[in-house]
Amino acid sequence: MYPFLWIVFAGFILLSTLPLLSAKNRTKWKITQAIVVTATIILVILAIELLQIPPLVPLILVVIVSFLTDKSTYTKAGLIITGVVLLLLAAGAYYLFHDDPDYVQKYIDNNPQQASIQINVNGETVVSQQANVKRPLASVVKTVIAIEYANQVTEGTIDPDQQIPLSELEKYYLENTDGGAHPAWLDDMRVTEQIVNGEISLHQVAKGMIHYSSNANTDFLIEKLGAESINRVIETLELDNHDPVYPLVSALLTSVYLNHQHDGNLSDQELEDMLQAMSLEEYRELVWQIHDELKQGESDFFDETVSVPMDLQKVWSDRLPNATVEDYGKVMQAISNNTATVPEGEEILRDIMEWPMEIHQSNREKYAHFGAKGGSTAFIINQALYVEDNNGKKVELILFTEGFNLIERMKINQNINAYMKEILAEYIET
Template sequence: MYLYLWIVFAGLILLTAFPLISPKNRTKWKISQAIIVTCSVILAVFVIEFLQIPPFLPIIFVVIVSFLTDRSTYTKTGLIITGTVVILLGAGAYYLFHDDPDYVENYMEDHPDLASLHVSVDGETVISQQGEEKRPLASVVKTIIAIEFANQVAEGAIDPEEPISLSELDKFYLANTDGGAHPAWLEDMKANNKITNDQVTLHEVAKGMIQYSSNANTDFLLGKLGADSVNRVIETLELEQHDPVYPLVSALLASPYLNDQHDGNLSDRELEEMLLDMTMEEYRELVWEIHEKLNNDEADFFDESPSVSMDLQRIWSDRLPNASAEDYAKVMAAISNNTATIPGGEEILRELMEWPMEVHESNREKYAHLGAKGGSTAFVLNQALYAEDHNGKKVELIIFTEGFSFIEQIKMNQNMNSYMQKVLEEHF
């Protein structure tokens, strides 16, 4: 996923190690420099690939280590240069990571074609900015699957305590494609002793889909519950702009699958054209075909961690199920008002959606209920939530944003939670 970055890192290692070919350069300092820089690069690669840390901070770490191990840094000129670089890095880090909720608000005001905002208070719309525009939902769509899960538990169609083999979930897991969501959920299951004989309960699978946003759990549940049943939720809630729900993981494999069907001879540009030429109906059919191959262990057309270019990822992101902010205001209001499910499913659904109440004590102090589902790709950042204070006042807040540059994406991710808190405080 970071091919060019790995090439730069490899070049940095070679740059520090190459002088050691000459015996006269094999001083303790040069040898130590090569070892330390190599170790810093290995550490950076580890935290990026396995801990899913965004690459910006590891890159800064490697740059600083390289400066500190370079003997010329400790000359007068070197100290001036190093000091200047440190100041610039510090200023850049402050700009990127300091708390700035107004950044999100300004982005939405400056890019109305790329952002939707909807706020309802006690059933009345108080803010609607591009609320009717359809936008990619990313993981926010998992709310629809959670509603159908609660319905089927309530009607006795599924048993929430049914043991599910982790190997069944692994069929739909693609390494390094979900921001560490699925591995983080598995770690939580292990830490809380919720894995027995390599199995977890169906209820825990659903919780992992919502709280951790595991894509593997999502695609498993979509197959378990049935696509037709899940998509009937859209009709029942009268969501006028909502696309049909289909597998997320299998969609990411559309380009490797098509390439495999052409003996691996297609360029990225040719794959882009093939995908864009498909109607959404054809595209969804392709995705379901891939889903069945994953489910039947017939997916030998990709490596464990597929390499998908950013342009192909953008097509995947854009073609994820779309809906409007107004649609999800309806969804969140229905959950808040206990009308999203059949009778008996209300508490089941709340228990899934209201994970912020469980993990943050401050939320329990402020709210009687707080449920949320976010969603993001490299090009999308969304949030949908409902909240009710201890006096019974209710607010629904929906934010759909897209179209970022790399820096904008960092800033939006950094400040989205602060902005949501600011909006909630303004309406409670």
């Protein structure tokens, strides 16, 4: 996924192992250095590939380990150089990881073509920037699925207490592709004893889709509820710029599926060209084809794990359902005003959406209602939420960002929650 980074890591390994070709350099220290550096690099590669950890921190770790295992580091000159390097690393780490909510606002202000924001207060739009620009939603789209779930429960079409075998969810789970969302949800369900005989209630599946953002739960619910019914929600709420909903996991498998059809002989560039050449309609048809194979348990084109290069992930991210912050301003406002669902579906939907009220006592003290859904890929970071304070004041805040580099992404991801808290404090308390 990061070819240039792998070249850098290979360089570190060569620098530590090549001296061993000479017998005089084959000292205990040099051998230990080569082993430690190589082992560290193997571990960080696994962390980057399997756990989807951003590469900057692992790279810094490799640099530090390389310095600490180099005997010349412990000379006077080496200690000075090491001290300077560590100070620079510490300064960089502070810049990246200290709380800086103003950074998000600066990014919005300085990159108007790459960020959209809308803030509504008591039904009036008070902030609007690029509100009609369509951007990829990522997991924010799961809000629409939650609305249709509440509709169908209310209408009696589905039973929220229906016990769903975990094996049905596993059909749509791709290991190490969701940032640990699905395993974290399962761990919570086991701790709270929600899983009985390998089954869990449909309602907990829906809550896991929103709170933990499980993609496996999402694609299961899309199949369970029906895409046509879900997409009617888009029409009912008059979301004029909202793309149709389709499975997320199957979309991530498009390049793997196409490569399998060509006996694994296509390069990443050829796969990217093939996907880019497809119209959105053709692309969605391919996604549904893959989804049907996953549903039937007939997928033989991957071994339950995938590693999709970043260029191909970009195609997937860009072609996820798109919408505008204005659309999701309507969605969040409708939930807050109890008009998002059919009559009597409001409490079901709030039970799913208002997970911030469950996990943070401070939210229960400040607000009567607080519901939220975020969404992100390597290329976008989005948030959509609504709050109502104890005096009935309502605020909806929608923020979609994209187009950032790695450092900007890390800074936004680090500070977006603090930024949104500041915004809520500003508009709730005034």
